[in-house]
Amino acid sequence: MNITQDQIAKARDRVPLAFQAPLQVRVRRYALWVCFTGLFCWCLYDFNISPARIWEGLGRFGTVASFMFPPYIWTSWAEFSEILNGLGETLAIAFLGTVLGAVxxxxxSFLGAKNINRLNWLRLSTRRGYDVIRAFETLILALIFIRAFGLGPLAGILAIAVSEIGTFAKLFSEAIENTSNKPVEGVKASGGSRLQQIRYGIAPQVNPVIMSILLYNFESNVRSGTILGIVGAGGIGFLLSDRIAAYKWGEAWSIIFLIIAMVYVIDWLSGIVRQRLIGKTDLAK
Incomplete structure (x- = not known):
């Protein structure tokens, strides 16, 4: 039986309370909105975020931005090679950190996957370990490793690698859990061992997802590598911080533009790789 919109409108006019949420639900909803609004306003007040302060800050930002134009153009190879070396160092830090974290x-990730690890205590302990690692921000890890290993790319590589272990392990284990059990049952029915079930039943399903995660996080780590350089972990961030500290705003803007261009190229290339992986997966189906 199909109910028309006219019938619904007549029923709403006849018994309007039947189309409303219960009183308790409405009161709870309004209370949550009041608490959210109050918390938001209190944060604005406590952090001294006022229209006058924002307007004044925008004026100062406009002054700083005016120092960046025209952008600086390097006239000698010695100067430009230093910038290219910093960009390459940042790219290498992000690449090595991503690969080490994934390894x-x-x-x-298999210890944290429900369909692989049947021991609840071990699986839950492993997952809490993921959370502990992910609780440390990459920048904090970089400061710790700088104190331990000194200034340079090694601290940045280790910071990204340790941070990505928790992130990758969590994402990989969730991808493994979301695989279909039918290919595993097929391998098992043909006499395959547990390792062969994972190799031929789960791995083909999860490998494209893992590769996509790796490519996306590599892009993100290139940006993170820039920030890590500012605190002394090597890369283009160190050169950018040096130019800003010396008030060389034109050169700083040129470095920022090169960083944006590098991130764009990496995003474009990784998009092509993802598309080809998805295409191969579709053809396999």
Whole structure:
């Protein structure tokens, strides 16, 4: 039986309370909105965020932005090679940190997957370990490793790698849990061992997802590598911080533009790789 809109309108006019949420639900909803609004306003007041302060800050930002134009153009190879070396160093830090994090996270992800690890205490302990690692921000890890290993790219690589172990292990384990059990049952029915079930039943399903996660996080780590350079972990961030500290705003803007261009190229290339992986997966189906 189909109910028309006219019938619904007549029923709403006849018994309007039947189309409303219960009183308790409405009161709870309004109370949550009041608490949210009050918390938001209190944060604005406590942090001294006022229209006058924002307007004054925008004026100062306009002054700083005017110092950046025209952008600086390097006239000698010695100057420009230093910038290119910083960009390459940042790219290498992000690449090595991502690869090292994935190498250690991949086996740990199987311990946190419900369809692989049947021991609840071990699986839950492993997952809490993911959370502990992810609780440390990459910048904090970089400061710790700088104190331990000194200034340079090594601290940045280790900071990204350790941070990505928790992130990759969590994402990989969730991807493994979301795989279909039918291919595993097929391998099992043909006499395959537990390792073969994972190799031929789960891995083909999860590999494109893992590769997509790796490519996306590599892009993100390139941006993170820039920030890590500012605190002394090597890369283009160190050169950018040096130019800003010396009030060389034109050169700083040129470095920022090169960073944006590098991130754009990496995003474009990783998009092509993702598209080809998805295409291969579709053809396999």
């Amino acid at each position: 250690f996270a991949f086996p740990l």
